[in-house]
Amino acid sequence: MSPRHARVLLVSFGAAALVDLVSLAAGFTPGHLVAKPLLMPLLAAHTVARGGPRLLVAALLCGWGGDVLLLSDADPAFLAGMASFAAGHVCYLLLFRGAVPFRPAARARGTLLAVGYAVALTATVALLTPGLPAGLRIPVAGYSLLLTAMAYGATGLGPLAAAGGALFMLSDTLIATGVADWPQLPRPDFWIMSTYAAAQFSLVSGVLGTLGARRAPRAAYGEMRSTTP
Template sequence: MNPRRVLLAAFGLSAVLDLLSLADGYDPAHTVTKCLLMPLLAAYAVLRGAPRLLVAALLFGWGGDILLLSDADPAFLAGMACFAAGHLCYLALFRTYGGLNRAPRARAGFLALGYAVALAVTVALLWPDLPADLRVPVAGYSALLTAMAWAAAARFGLVAGLGGALFMVSDTLIATGVADWPQLPGPDFWIMLTYIAAQFLLVQGVLDTLAERRAPAAAYREVRSTTP
């Protein structure tokens, strides 16, 4: 069997089991499956020739996943720091390879305006209800997350852009819980659903774009090698 398909299937199975455990309220299963998700996705990305920055972003996400299993405030801040490091890796990745599928300047500007408005509105609404010691960290993290989501959409196209947007949705759901806003039924289910989809779409968007770039280069090398 193709190892990449095995790892992708294992990631998909872990995702389904994680969501089912959350829907059923079975925390021990969630603890195990949540810790498997990012390592499996990272291993799949490695076998597809992923840049180190992409793998690093996923592993920082794994660290954040583990830390957020705890409800303690220090663990929450440390988890946020891990995810922030992951977003920095994504930003560096998009900057390095972003010219492959860069959006037109007008569209990129429109996206930047939309994301800036979303950031400002979200932070302004959450600010009064957040614990005082978390306001600045949450605002700073939100700005970094928004920059990552914009860069994914502006430099890597629709699939990665959707991943970045879903990452914002997932973390906004977490922030509303911290602010003690009314929640959807089973809030952890929706947080993990959007988070899993976000990371998967970011990986697929990046890897597919890089594969499109490599294909013409490989074809050119093949032509050159067969030319007398």
């Protein structure tokens, strides 16, 4: 696809996100039911048009599966949706492992980030677990571990991807506080979806930007080789 198609798909994603958020803010449920399932397919199509990696597309499609499943309030649908998002996090982790080179100079910063994310994981699980239904405590703890690992892995791709991982953690924590019957902000679904849409967009932009920056020197080197007598 051409860059123009990629831009059209990204604008369409932004329009669908805007419709979804306005619908949630206004309490217009039909708008949310129509717009939410469009978000990840549009972002995945944009990724394909940009020549993004398959694992990134797979992560987004897993997110789409979770989005659709979480439209239902039934417990089995919630567990299935969590499993779908977990599969997406596995895709992200595999992508980060393959895309991020080992940088010894970043050891100290990486250690501090790892400690920070470990503390956030421990505190979140400890605080939320007592309020969760018994059947969700172990699945939520396991999912939280995977989510935190993904967010930490995203820090290796730069600030934009790191922000995406952190926003994903925030969005899912807001969902968990609702399940645990914590006091909620007005229109809680608005805050969940706004942080979620921003998270996925930031992760996609961070991955594509990092890969593009690495392809540019290789392309320039190839051009130099091709013009060398």
